[in-house]
Amino acid sequence: METITIDAANLHYTPLNIKIRELIRQGKKRIVLNNICGQRFIGNGIRGDDIEIVINGVPGGDLGMFMSGPTLIVHGNCDHAPGNTMDSGKIVIHGSAGDATAHSMRGGEVFVRDDIGYRGGIHMKEYHGKRPVLVVGGKAGSFIGEYMAGGLLIVLGIDRNTPVRGKGIGSGIHGGKIIIRGDVDENLLGIGAKKEPLSGEDMEDLEKYLKEYCRLFEHDFEDLSGSFYTKIIPASSRPFAGKYCWE
Amino acid sequence: MSTGATPSKYRIKVDHDQCMLCERCIDNCSYGVFRREGQKIAVDSHKCTACHRCIAMCPRDAIELEEKPNDYRSHPVWTREAREAIYKQANSGQIILSGMGNALDYPIIFDRLVLDACQVTNPSIDPLREPMELRTYLGKKPRQIVLDRTKKGDYDLKTKLSPNLMLETPVMIGHMSYGAISLNAQLSMAKAVSELGTFMGTGEGGLHKDLYPYQNHMIVQVASGRFGVDINYLERGSAIEIKIGQGAKPGIGGHLPGEKVEEDVSKTRMIPLHSDAISPAPHHDIYSIEDLAQLVRSLKEATEWKKPVFVKIAAVHNVAAIAAGIARSSADAVVIDGFRGGTGAAPRVFRDHVGIPIEAAIAAVDEKLRHQGIRNEVSLIASGGIRDSADLTKAIALGADAVYIGTAALIAMGCRVCGSCYRGLCPWGIATQRPELVSRINPDEASKNVANLIKGWTLELAELMGAAGINSLESLRGNRDRLRGYMLDEEMMKVLDVKMIGA
Secondary structure (H helix, E strand, C coil): CCEEEEECCCCCHHHHHHHHHHHHHCCCCEEEEEEEECCCCCCCCCECCCCEEEEEEECCCCCCCCCEEEEEEEECCCCCCCCCCCCEEEEEECCCECCCCCCCCCCCEEEECCCECCCCCCCCCCECCECCEEEECCCECCCCCCCCEEEEEEECCCCCCCCECCCCECCCCCEEEEEEECCCCHHHECCCEEEECCCHHHHHHHHHHHHHHHHHHCCCHHHHHCCCEEEEEECCCCCCCCCEEEC | CCCCCCCCCEEEEECCCCCCCCCHHHHHCCCCCEEEECCEEEECHHHCCCCCHHHHHCCCCCEEEEECCCCCCCCCCCCHHHHHHHHHHHHHCCEEEECCCCCCCCCCHHHHEEECCCCCCCCCCCCCCCCCECCEEECCCCCCCCEEECCCCCEEECCCCCCCEEECCCEEEEECCECCECHHHHHHHHHHHHHHCCCEECCCCCCCHHHHHHHHHEEEEECCCCCCCCHHHHHHCCEEEEECCCCCCCCCCEEECHHHCCHHHHHHHCCCCCCCEEECCCCCCCCCHHHHHHHHHHHHHHCCCCCCEEEEEECCCCHHHHHHHHHCCCCCEEEEECCCCCCCCEEHHHHHHCCCCHHHHHHHHHHHHHHCCCHHHCEEEEECCCCCHHHHHHHHHHCCCEEEECHHHHHCCCCCCCCCHHHCECCCCCCECCHHHHCCCCHHHHHHHHHHHHHHHHHHHHHHHHHCCCCEHHHHCCCHHHEEECCCCHHHHHHHCCEECCC
16 A cells, blocks of 8 residues: 655645645545644544545544544644544554543544543444444543443553543533443442443453554553453433422 | 411402303413302412413413411511521421512613604614514624636625524523423423524423424524533534533532433433433533633534534623623634523522622623724623513623523513423413313414513614614614613723713
């Protein structure tokens, strides 16, 4: 496959995105971006299931927002909200990501090798064949999966004392599930979230993404597959029912 | 329950001499007030919401409605509303949900402002004879333009202009989502704005495929739930609006109950059938003005800088400073929704007590932007309780570029402001998803009503401008000298920057 390389040193995000779009229009399928340093909005709103963009450096916020189809591979850390409101496609981050990672994502997959900031996977939702998946290898900050309406969020805590230490896991969750390696202190759960053991189906679901994580980041699958996992799901699909009376 | 039953809010009486037992009232009342008992129509007044559907449909004028038939002992503090709210909450322990706009009796500033007209010293203009320039462009205006003189002696514009929306009248219809209102209601308004050369908002409910033919007149909304938002949706809209807040419920999110999420609503919002659609209070990717700028630019990058991006906020105490921040975020327009703005459902305490009136907000925002020299960076769209062409004209004279109407457009389709939108049983087919109720709106007919309303206002606006000797909307905008305060206090007039009558 032909690879097009762009040197993004000192290039503002708008001309960079124009270049990327232009290459996609020309039918180019694989683009490598070198010297990325804080350029935001890379791959915003681009389409095409067969497009792959390799990002060498540290992209700025909203990486792949509204993206529909392509794969973004980041060799470096990410800023605020990679995969924001993403529709489909895949983001692989060989590093850590900032707050609101996979915010409001409707479909596609985001794999983060290391840690994420606060509010990861907040308000993810699923629809028909679309099911968003966020896999975090390290730890996640507070409020993960808050208001989650669908999808799957996995936090592994590899080489960390605990995958999630912050409070408010799944506050207001009304769909989807969160799977965390190890046990989770009841006190960390948000309002509307409850713990449950994993079913056989959950294990299958989990293993599929663990294998993919291990493949992407060359991690030992046995290291993860033997662990104990906790599932967090909505206590009710209607967290706000019963809150209101009529005037 | 120790509180006992509270008296019904309305009393329905059927005049049995007039009644011909056609049962139209039974068919039309979705709240179940009427039933047939032998040779007469029996009623249960407790179920009545005063929507007037029965009265409007009765062929014999046989139905009478009386508000508050049973008095409480009158008391200036412990009003009926205060007492009944307490009974409700004493029995439920819940938040009181309400519909439509602010129902408290605050003074309306628009009604304390009067417009000017020419007499003798400068002639008024007859809009019949003279052209009236009502066209409005919404979006960024360049601070300066650079022209290049060509060899032929013509001039080429060198300045790159930002995308603007062109409105033939400064009246648009605000964002009411599919889900909150019916598809037929949205279709009616979409047809009307397309015919008139103006725009309407989609609300946070996605864009139904039946509205695609009108997409060049639709402003698509991105709110905190991101329902129905994908790249196709953003590309279809003529502009994109980020909703931060709403005048009817500033500071809180929205919640469409699963019952209203039937098949088409589910498809359009892109959420599973019958699942609750919960919009969080904040956008969780916007925790600061810098984050807002990031979302504005993100939307522009995603749509290749072809669409204007608006930011809508509720009018709250520091609205001017917030709007100044928005003006620096690359946004093309700021929408200010005053505390009289309507809603399908809001906690009553928010609807009635949070936020400030639109009149003061327009004046404060326009002034702040002018003083900071950034008024050209954003257009100012005002909404929240615009009732007629007088409010429209005064809003523009205070500094707005255009207005959004909401409730007024619904009233044009039959709404009687009964305020029970959240029940999903709207007998006028507006705030409901029940097919048998939705079919009561014929979009071909209702669109004419909506278009007529906006046409009527536009004619009146032209007449008012002509009378004031103004032939262009540009000359009315922010022209506070053509307003005078009548029975407004001095401080209020300072905020509005208008003089007292007689001055």
